[in-house]
Amino acid sequence: MKIAVCVKEVPDTTAEKRIDAGTRRLVRDEGDRMLNEFDKYAIEEAIRLKEAGTADEVILVSLGPEKAVESLRQALAMGADRLVLVSDPAAAGSDYLGTARALAAVIEETGAELVLLGAEATDARSGVMAAALGEVSGRAWVTSANSVSVSGSTITVERQGDDGVDTVQAPLPAVVSVTKAINEPRYPSLKGIMGAKKKPQDVKSLAEAGIDAAGVGEQGARTKVVGVETPPPRSAGRVVKDEGDGAQQILDFLIEKKIV
Amino acid sequence: MAGILVVAEPQGSGFRRVGLEILSKAREITGALGGPLAAYVGGVGVAGQAASLGAYGAEKVFVAEHEALGMGLGAPHVDVIARLHAENDFAAILFGGTALGRDTAAALAARLGAGLNSDSTDLMANGSVLRARRPAFGGQNLVDCEWTGGPQVALVRPNSFQASESGGSAEVIAVSPDISAAALRATVTGRKPADQGSVSLEEASIIVSGGRGLGAPENFSVVEALAASLGAAVGASRAAVDAGWYPHPKQVGQTGKTVSPNLYIACGISGAVQHKVGMQTSDVIVAINKDPDAPIFQFADLGVVGDLFTVVPALTALINQRRG
Numbered sequence: 215m216k217i218a219v220c221v222k223e224v225p226d227t228t229a230e231k232r233i234d235a236g237t238r239r240l241v242r243d244e245g246d247r248m249l250n251e252f253d254k255y256a257i258e259e260a261i262r263l264k265e266a267g268t269a270d271e272v273i274l275v276s277l278g279p280e281k282a283v284e285s286l287r288q289a290l291a292m293g294a295d296r297l298v299l300v301s302d303p304a305a306a307g308s309d310y311l312g313t314a315r316a317l318a319a320v321i322e323e324t325g326a327e328l329v330l331l332g333a334e335a336t337d338a339r340s341g342v343m344a345a346a347l348g349e350v351s352g353r354a355w356v357t358s359a360n361s362v363s364v365s366g367s368t369i370t371v372e373r374q375g376d377d378g379v380d381t382v383q384a385p386l387p388a389v390v391s392v393t394k395a396i397n398e399p400r401y402p403s404l405k406g407i408m409g410a411k412k413k414p415q416d417v418k419s420l421a422e423a424g425i426d427a428a429g430v431g432e433q434g435a436r437t438k439v440v441g442v443e444t445p446p447p448r449s450a451g452r453v454v455k456d457e458g459d460g461a462q463q464i465l466d467f468l469i470e471k472k473i474v
Numbered sequence: 475m476a477g478i479l480v481v482a483e484p485q486g487s488g489f490r491r492v493g494l495e496i497l498s499k500a501r502e503i504t505g506a507l508g509g510p511l512a513a514y515v516g517g518v519g520v521a522g523q524a525a526s527l528g529a530y531g532a533e534k535v536f537v538a539e540h541e542a543l544g545m546g547l548g549a550p551h552v553d554v555i556a557r558l559h560a561e562n563d564f565a566a567i568l569f570g571g572t573a574l575g576r577d578t579a580a581a582l583a584a585r586l587g588a589g590l591n592s593d594s595t596d597l598m599a600n601g602s603v604l605r606a607r608r609p610a611f612g613g614q615n616l617v618d619c620e621w622t623g624g625p626q627v628a629l630v631r632p633n634s635f636q637a638s639e640s641g642g643s644a645e646v647i648a649v650s651p652d653i654s655a656a657a658l659r660a661t662v663t664g665r666k667p668a669d670q671g672s673v674s675l676e677e678a679s680i681i682v683s684g685g686r687g688l689g690a691p692e693n694f695s696v697v698e699a700l701a702a703s704l705g706a707a708v709g710a711s712r713a714a715v716d717a718g719w720y721p722h723p724k725q726v727g728q729t730g731k732t733v734s735p736n737l738y739i740a741c742g743i744s745g746a747v748q749h750k751v752g753m754q755t756s757d758v759i760v761a762i763n764k765d766p767d768a769p770i771f772q773f774a775d776l777g778v779v780g781d782l783f784t785v786v787p788a789l790t791a792l793i794n795q796r797r798g
């Protein structure tokens with residue numbers, strides 16, 4: 215079985231100034247980009263399934279700028295086998311659905327039966343891709359997996375739901391997003407880092423990947439940004455030293471704010 | 475295109491508050507969007523509670539009953555709502571940002587080829603179209619979005635609006651739950667419910683969080699006691715979660731949950747930027763930390779420099795006393 219893992223390069227959201235007010239696009243600075251933290255859990259799970267003999271190939275799939283290869287190489291260093299990155303100026307500004315359609319086209323091509331995703335991308339924090347990809351690719355889908363096991367053509371997932379943890383079964387081919395509880399991602403070894411450069415890293419245009427440009431990119435996006443504001447950052451309030459009355463001070467403050 | 479459909483998730487004999495919050499807001503803008511305010515309720519044994527959504531402004535409530543609609547999985551709901559949309563041509567379909575809401579909204583929007591705005595914290599009408607505001611990059615930016623066509627599908631962050639009753643009443647319409655075999659591929663075979671009475675982080679209006687300053691897992695009891703006195707949910711910093719002191723779903727921050735409660739109390743948390751981006755949109759932030767130079771004091775509304783092991787239990791006692 216082949217596993218595709220959707221991986222995304224994201225800007226470091228803890229850095230300042232993120233959206234260009236003129237172009238209303240993300241500002242992409244050098245040295246400011248990284249592999250989406252949540253995706254490491256999906257990569258780790260795929261590698262473990264390969265190590266356990268359940269999978270024979272782990273293929274990274276991504277849509278993003280060509281430079282993303284540098285961040286995504288970290289996933290190859292962890293142990294994934296190869297990378298397919300769709301990169302095309304016409305794909306810039308894709309919305310969730312354009313992205314899902316592009317990823318689905320590439321995944322189809324790889325022949326992967328299981329698709330793993332991170333729970334969220336730390337830039338937009340929507341956490342919608344797994345369900346959208348499931349719908350677009352016509353596969354069964356399960357989100358928020360705390361564990362995944364494969365038996366024959368059935369997967370069993372411990373799913374973190376709104377009211378507790380559910381056991382969910384679904385047939386392959388399937389799409390699954392994973393939570394941070396699923397594993398502890400490994401750090402790439404020196405050997406892994408050295409070897410990563412030599413692993414296949416295909417960068418494809420939309421045409422090369424056989425993706426219809428109509429539904430992707432800014433032209434195809436179904437939502438548009440009409441304004442960006444930068445509110446003043448939160449400022450420091452009152453800081454008091456506890457002289458035995460710290461708790462009382464907090465209570466008075468909560469009463470003043472009408473919270474208690 | 476006419477009006478708004480709000481997806482209201484049943485919870486026990488009532489509804490998750492976020493659905494009521496969205497209805498309360500939607501009744502201000504549904505007129506501009508050219509139609510009535512409708513709600514959708516899907517589940518098992520939920521017909522009885524559906525009419526109560528009238529009090530929050532729903533004029534019509536579509537109710538679908540099917541075992542698969544009560545499993546917490548999105549796909550079966552997508553089938554039902556897609557058909558409702560085909561019959562009613564809603565201008566907008568609004569979901570609360572729960573696990574189920576996210577899944578259903580994403581797959582539904584993909585099926586309808588619709589635009590999706592996630593994590594909206596404000597909704598308004600711009601002429602006859604919807605506009606959604608969402609924080610980006612941990613609240614550093616506020617981004618206003620519109621749709622290039624309909625239906626306008628949005629996910630709304632819990633605690634963005636006040637749930638308020640309007641005193642209206644609703645027509646309850648039973649819809650037959652035609653669910654495709656494809657939507658039944660994923661099924662729930664077992665269930666481990668969360669602790670009774672525990673409040674989910676995203677929906678909680680008060681959160682008390684603990685960090686490395688707690689020193690040991692058992693000391694989370696100090697934070698839990700304060701949370702219990704306030705009816706609050708308990709959160710944790712990544713340091714506390716990574717140390718194995720508290721479960722992963724309780725982590726707040728860049729790689730945890732993003733929360734916007736009315737009150738966030740940080741106990742023994744330094745306020746690293748990765749923690750800050752997950753909670754800085756809280757209305758009021760209170761911090762207790764023994765280090766006067768802790769970064770959290772740069773953005774807390776009230777900071778107490780002191781030992782959490784004396785301040786927090788004392789506060790718990792004061793609040794319990796006040797509540798009687």
Ligand SMILES: Cc1cc2nc3c(=O)[nH]c(=O)nc-3n(C[C@H](O)[C@H](O)[C@H](O)COP(=O)(O)OP(=O)(O)OC[C@H]3O[C@@H](n4cnc5c(N)ncnc54)[C@H](O)[C@@H]3O)c2cc1C
Binds near residue numbers: 731768
């Ligand atoms: C990619 C990435 C993602 C991350 N994501 C997150 C995230 O999602 N959420 C998150 O929280 N962090 C995240 N972090 C980690 C973050 O950088 C900090 O390391 C973490 O938030 C620190 O947790 P803390 O405040 O509990 O611990 P510390 O920074 O160790 O702070 C503990 C505080 O407790 C105080 N203290 C100690 N004893 C007492 C006492 N008795 N009474 C009162 N105060 C006391 C200390 O003065 C100190 O300020 C991330 C980091 C990275 C690199």
Ligand SMILES: Nc1ncnc2c1ncn2[C@@H]1O[C@H](COP(=O)(O)O)[C@@H](O)[C@H]1O
Binds near residue numbers: 219277338
């Ligand atoms: N452009 C992309 N390329 C590859 N994978 C992506 C992309 N965008 C999102 N994903 C995947 O979808 C997950 C959830 O992202 P999101 O729904 O955008 O929060 C991420 O953790 C990735 O696994």
